[in-house]
Amino acid sequence: MIKGTRAALFCALAAGSLLGGCERHHRIETAEVVQAAQTLVNDYNAGNAAAAAAQDAPDYVGIFHGTPNNVGPAADLSQMKAEMATAKLNWQIGKPKVTIARAGDLGIFEAPYTFTVTDAKGATTRETGNWIAIFKRQKDGTLKLWRSIGSDAPSAKSAGG
Secondary structure, eight states: OHHHHHHHHHHHHHHHHHHHHHHHTTOOOHHHHHHHHHHHHHHHHTTOHHHHHTTEEEEEEEEETTSOOEESHHHHHHHHHHHHHHEEEEEEEOSOEEEEOTTSSEEEEEEEEEEEEEETTOOEEEEEEEEEEEEEEOTTSOEEEEEEEEEEOOOOOOTTO
């Protein structure tokens, strides 16, 4: 009986290893994360809120300084539409750093950003900061934005101190 139990355990472990190999096929790659982030920024800059929000995972949460958390793709779409209706927006990202979670199911994108807002009267404001975007592999194999965190950098000190 013990030999049978060991054999069953060995078979279960072997099957688990084989399945684990299948899961690795869906491992997130660095280039895939960079492409997903850049596509999101491009859609946003093009004023295509629907395309940008379509990249959100169903359990998306956006966390940005000075605003309440933005929970879910519908809330994200609504917020982007409101922003785009009142101003011309330009979001630029700098050189990214990407970290892939050991399990391969999350890709963490970190980059400095510059966000420029030009209102209807032509007044422009510019903000710089850091953006952290966490992309998560979905059950259907797609890569979606799971968390988005924007943190503005402090203003530069004046020359006088």
